[in-house]
Amino acid sequence: MPVRARLWLADLRSRLGSGARADGLGILAFEAAATMSLLVSLHRTLSDAEIRRLRADVLRAEGVAKLTSVDQSLLLHRACGELLADLDRAADAATRLGARCRADAPPLLRDFDRVYAEAKRGRLTQLDATVAFSRGATRRFKKMERHVSAAAKLYAEMDALSELEASERRMEHWKQHSGPIPAQAAPGKRPAADPGEKLMRELRVQRHKVRRLTEGSLWNVPAGKVARLMAKSVLAVLVRISIAFGEFVPGLPTWTVGRAWALGGSGGSGPLHRPATPGAALRHSAPIFGQKAAASASPVLESIKPPATTVGGSSMELRYAKVILSVETLLAGLKPPAGDGEEALEGMIDFSKRDALYKMLPVSIRKAANAKLRESWRGQPVDEVTAAASRDAVERLLRWLSPMAHDTVRWSDERSMERVQRFSMLPRVLKVQTLHFADRQKADAAIVDVLVGLSCVCWYDDERRRLESLDWDDE
Template sequence: MVTAKIWLSELGLRGLRRLEPAKRPTTVGILAFETARTMSLLLSLYNSLTDSEIRALRLDVFRSEGVRYLNSTDEGFLLNLACSERIENLDRVALAVSRLGKKCQAPELQGFDKIYDDLKIGSVDVMKLGFPEKKISQKIQKIEKLISATAELYSGLEFLNEMEASERKLQQWKSYSGPIQAEAKSNPDQFLRKLALQRKHVGRMRAGSLWNQPLEKIVPIMARLICNVFARICIVFGPYVSDLPHVVSDGRVLFIASPQRQFDDTGRSAPSCYTSAPLERSVAKDVIIRSSGPIPQKPNSVGVNIFRNRKPKQQETTSLWLGFGSEERRRISRKRNPVTKEASKSTLGGSGLSSRYATVISVAERLVRCPDLVDDGTREELYEMLPAAVRVAVNTRLRGLRRCVGLGPSDADDWREALERMMDWLGPMAHSTLRWETERTYEQQRFDSRPTVLLLQTLYFSDREKTEAAIVELLVGLSCICRYTNTSSACSSQGLMS
């Protein structure tokens, strides 16, 4: 709590203390790109928690047929998954900011990790840590400008590195008559002039980017925005996630509610398991999700919890709570399993098959749209991606169809319509899975502040039995389309999986 009090006084209301003239502030320097990527992830989290994004999550994602059919119809379970993933990403941002804070001179920045721990257990006042609502948009614009300038510097340095590599080859060619690029060989003087201009351009970009910004100025901005993001997470997901401090709003400022309000709300208990819709049923798009609360038409600009069914009482909004009241609750609040660990063995994520099946579905979708692309190589590649059990199921289904009387070319149109309807809800799940993996694979080069895909939108939590049944239907239908339309000689005799 000592560190928290220091931070409250230094960052909460009065800002950072001025450095002594004898001490020279440390600039971000080579850490500019890592800092810009951390800022991008922080802005991505902030943008994903806006009222419009939360409304889309609840009305579009939770009600999508793929999520309801393969993942879960339990809104409380989905809310817990979304919250856990956002908290994990915020933890990563806070860890990066803590590392940067260790390089600062101010003790309140060096102890940000302790402040963040206290923030997560509700023992510090979020109202005094984060930015006031009227200043957030200004800070966001400033951060976006710095990210954009740093991204340009990153591209400029890459181009400069390529030119300097060509310059080294030019020097080698002059000394040893070695090979050299055509541009430099044809006009070395012009190339050297371009290189000098590029170096000056990089110098100007470095001056306007995070490179020359003092850490004592950048770290507090990120640290305080982390507090705003965490407060927003508590407002949005607090009623359904039991280990989050209960932050409420009276329309002007944010408060931490009393512990009675924190733990007496029965609507916040989350289920320990989930069930997806039955295999035979199709979910209508306008179905009303059970246990859903009303959505206000005009949300408050401070950040309204659209999942709440009733407004907080006046005496509850004006009270401040600075702790759970017991060490056990503190210990529970610190323990949060990674969201990927929530997948059971009956799901694709728990079986390690989500990525493979997403690729299978994406390839099959492309072939359904254009059967002319099916050839021996594509057919063999698709077949090798399938586990042995799915191969057996596909071949068994195909043999059963060949024994049926009355199947002919006219059935191809029916199969195509059926597969297109299936791909309307199965395809987005596969694309989200591949996009989720791509966003994390190329995260080191990412300067994008758009909201990322949530794991609950992917095949990770999909029921394995239902997904495999859908894939079998998809591949059998594709085989029949190829066989009866005669669009490919490779498909005309044996079918796709024969």
């Protein structure tokens, strides 16, 4: 949240007057909306189509196989672990909100952390898969989508109001030190309106808009009602994770599939397999935190911690991604000459981009690339055939490196606190499809090969430009 918004949101309730309910969420509406957006995003990530895509395409991508692992079980563990970690964050938010409810509120609200822990251990025998597949569950997620959209619009309009109020303060400061602002008028025309009056009209309109949006948003919804909606949705997502991954990931709780599923309420749940008999239990190993699970294998959540030998383990995934994307941009800019005056300017732009790329390189990669360049070319000139072969080699590498780099940047953007991402409800990029778990030595070697090939292409392109400029001078 921008600082300027934080500074005045705390007293917004009083300034809105009767537009805000005394028992409403108030400023907590935005935290609740962000949690709801996370739950909706997880819900969509666990849809039939997304789980099929994860297993058939994402985890079998060439880049994942070359840099991370071909062990599908390990990759599924990591994907499941990340989803559970995100769900834990949503559960924590639901717990904090439930703690604000009255003392006589049900345990689902006042003691949700315990309820959630019991659910993860598979000990809530009264809870079955209907919590995730019933029509009521579908309605809850649709309701959260509407709440998130309303909160995002309210947030944007509050930001606009903050800008107007800042302008008002600047104008007041100007008047105090310089006197009133004279209204200028063209000869023969009526005097222009006072800028201060125009600003005050805009402020009145904007405050009315914010008040109207506040009345129809989470700002005015009681904490208990929101906490119940979030708590039930958290449990629904937990059931979906368990059923989507339980066949492949030990340690997930067992859920009984109830009548709602038999009636066809499984839309968006993941690749589910109907049991032979209605109400049969889906058998999945031991509970997440059970002693047997801990003794036989690492907990599911432990799988998302990147080893020190990975790119993510050294916190370099975003930097590596930007290097790869810079190479992609540079290579796309190295086109055959157009034969006009723009060619020289295009070359100057390339040089600035190359310099930026070189400065971006980690020291280890820079040294390795320079060493390989000296070994490969030894000062020999690069001809057209060699440059074309080098370009083909770089493009082949980028075909599987670039998707991982793009997903790495997208993963980072999705976790940012910018407003656009804060209320995003799209399916989530998972770490297993990024450079996070990539073996660093393999990633270094691939990037060095890309840089060597790109250097060859650039050398030939520079020489071609030089010769063309000489031809132009001769003419």
